Amino acid sequence: xxxxxxxxxxxxxxxxxxxxxxxxxxxxxxxxxxxxxxxxxxxxxxxxxxxxxxxxxxxxxxxxxxxxxxxxxxxxxxxxxxxxxxxxxxxxxxxxxxxxxxxxxxxxxxxxxxxxxxxxxxxxxxxxxxxxxxxxxxxxxxxxxxxxxxxxxxxxxxxxxxxxxxxxxxxxxxxxxxxxxxxxxxxxxxxxxxxxxxxxxxxxxxxxxxxxxxxxxxxxxxxxxx
Numbered sequence: 001x002x003x004x005x006x007x008x009x010x011x012x013x014x015x016x017x018x019x020x021x022x023x024x025x026x027x028x029x030x031x032x033x034x035x036x037x038x039x040x041x042x043x044x045x046x047x048x049x050x051x052x053x054x055x056x057x058x059x060x061x062x063x064x065x066x067x068x069x070x071x072x073x074x075x076x077x078x079x080x081x082x083x084x085x086x087x088x089x090x091x092x093x094x095x096x097x098x099x100x101x102x103x104x105x106x107x108x109x110x111x112x113x114x115x116x117x118x119x120x121x122x123x124x125x126x127x128x129x130x131x132x133x134x135x136x137x138x139x140x141x142x143x144x145x146x147x148x149x150x151x152x153x154x155x156x157x158x159x160x161x162x163x164x165x166x167x168x169x170x171x172x173x174x175x176x177x178x179x180x181x182x183x184x185x186x187x188x189x190x191x192x193x194x195x196x197x198x199x200x201x202x203x204x205x206x207x208x209x210x211x212x213x214x215x216x217x218x219x220x221x222x223x224x225x226x
Contacts, residue, residue, distance in 0.1 A: 029054070029057065029095060029099070033050045033053070033054055045069060046066065046069055046070065046073075049062075049065055049066040049069055050066060052065070052066070053066050057099045057100075058099060058100060058101045059100065059101075059103075060096075060100040060101060060102070060103045060105070060107040060108040060111060061103060061105060061107045063092075063095075063096035063099075063100050063107070063111055064096075064107035064110055064111055066092065067089070067092055067093065067096060067111070067114065070088060070089060070092060071089065071114075071197070073086075074086035074089060075197075089114075089118065090118045093111065093114050093115040093118055094115065096111045096114075096115070097111055097112055097115045106142045106145060109134070109138060109142065109145060109146065110145065112130070112134055113134075113145065113146065113149045115130075116130050116131060116134075116149070116153075117149065117153065120153050120157075124153075124157065127153070131146065131149075131150045134146055135173075138175075141176050142176065143170070143173065143175035143176065144170055144175040144176055144177050144178065144180040144181050145180075146170070146175070147166055147167060147169060147170025147173075147175055147181055148167075148170070148180050148181060148184055150166045151163040151164070151166040151167045151170075151181075151184060151188070152184075152195040154166055155188065155193055155195070156195065160188060160193075163188055163193075164185065164188055164189070167181045167184055167185045167188065168185070171185075
């Protein structure tokens with residue numbers, strides 16, 4: 001998977017940018033954010049969250065906070081494919097994965113998983129390559145998120161066998177919380193697997209997050225990229 005010409009492996013590694021590149025990125029990002037904020041009512045919190053991102057462009061936590069808010073807005077209006085909020089998600093994920101740095105929390109991984117879900121719509125093979133690269137860079141702690149999302153994408157594409165294989169890989173890797181993968185595997189085997197968006201769940205609580213009301217369960221197929 002390419003991100004502005006670089007793969008996942010390159011993107012997750014520290015990189016240095018020249019002063020001119022940094023300035024150009026800042027100008028371009030600010031223009032993107034201006035367009036994003038123009039679509040939002042003046043009172044919504046996305047304005048403050050976008051401003052926070054502009055002041056902390058390398059913060060995975062700041063990017064994730066903004067994207068979670070937009071994801072929730074997009075879910076509410078998911079019946080409208082032209083929703084202004086939903087149309088900004090692919091761009092926000094691209095910028096987040098390009099600029100955010102790895103952090104002690106799991107926000108960095110969540111940003112990449114969200115980006116991969118967007119890319120799945122146009123190129124499953126590239127998305128799988130990205131997931132494999134993320135697997136090689138992920139730690140066991142919190143790594144179950146990666147395998148859960150990967151399995152959900154395979155299942156949403158009609159390949160339950162592949163989805164089960166992915167969950168098995170996660171369990172063999174010792175990814176945690178294991179309960180997330182175990183429950184998903186049980187539901188998949190019983191034919192009742194329903195994808196729960198991990199951005200609806202509290203961070204580092206994925207194994208306990210299955211109390212999400214069924215009304216918030218959505219198709220495991222990747223959303224259409226705008």
